[in-house]
Amino acid sequence: MNVPVDPKTLVAEMSPVSTSEQIATMKKALLKNIQRSAYVYRVDCGGCNGCEIEIFSSITPVFDAERFGIKVVASPRHADILLFTGAVTRSMRMPALRAYEAAPDPKIVVSYGACGCTGGIFHDLYCVWGGTDNIVPVDVYIPGCPPTPAATIHGFAVALGLLEQKLKAETHVEAAGETAALPHPDIPYALRVRLEREARRMAGYRQGRDIAEEFMALLEGHAHTPGSFSLSERMLEAIGEERDPRRAEIIARLADVVQRAIRGEAPRGEAP
């Protein structure tokens, strides 16, 4: 007979690492008047090494974290700050805990990168713990995939209590009668779809949308200002002003789409 299995019994429950009050007061005192360099030990808990590359680029001369005394050291026994990267894989949990235990108190734990903060894109994998905070208490989270060197420096400044964090949890509640504005109400919907499709086909989703938006703003702006120019002249003017030949080609194609729509022809590549 199949006995129903309680899924909780299949997962090992690990006791979380706790810190005593004494250590917490020591940490506060350390942060309050830190008169020396802060040494960083980097713990890789199964990341892709993208974060490591950004950490090392933040100690290069361009970003130079060492001017603030932030120095990467080779042993957790020298460290003040532990930098955990990667989505804590099952096999890296024990080494990560050993590094945590080896660092002297008081220590600041920083969770680095999207994987370190929450598990990132690997959050629901069978073999990951999904975030540093599942194994050790974390003081500061630096999100990013990977965080840029500037974000890294900002994160260290937040960890050392030099800068305030900028993000705050917010909840927006829909107001009564709140409506989303229709984009470009003066341009027929079918034409707008054709323009966006053509621009995105030529320039990709992100840049294509930007170009389509610019083009439609041009179309609308000219329609509202009285002038003796005909539509094709306006288009030629816009194409002539464009410096980038790739963008000029895309705008020419968009102008062609508009001309075809005006003449009532089917767009290129579609049966009439």
Next chain:
Amino acid sequence: MLKLLKEIFRTGEATVKYPFAPMPVCKDFRGKPEHKAEDCIACAACTVACPANAIQMETDTAAGSRTWSINYGRCVFCGRCEESCPTGAIRLSDDFELAVGSKADLTRKAVFTLADCACCGKPFAPAKEVDYVARLLSQSARSAEEADRLRLTAATCPACKRAQDVHHIAGMGIARQMEAGLSKTGKPAKELETTP
């Protein structure tokens, strides 16, 4: 020595001023996704596109609300949400200073109300989405009646639409049977073949 000094003066200072001066970012930098909840229609396109499941949506039919949420800690800054957004409500900004002390500050939420179906009265889609689709459809409608009909279609839930379609098709079937009966009595059978 002089050569070295010359080289140092020629190179200048390579280090950025960052924490003391704002950091310039390049064009199309992919920073923190900024969500304008006023423009959002809660269509869930971004939740489907998000590869890391940083953006999620929960629908609570009992309370008649849909909660959109983003977890910046899970975001991989790929920009797929921005690509898929039909209204341009979500856009990747230049902001990269995301470090926080508590994990709760990494999430941002927006609560939207659900609209009730015009036919059965059960909540089925966000009110803003229904309103947006109705306005978009009536914009391209040829007549006022067609616009009204399209607006009603947009405000009907899929289950009711299906039921109405079944009803409609059943009605068509009777009409066709009657036509077939007529053709037996008087009209030529050729017409029966041509009817779809």
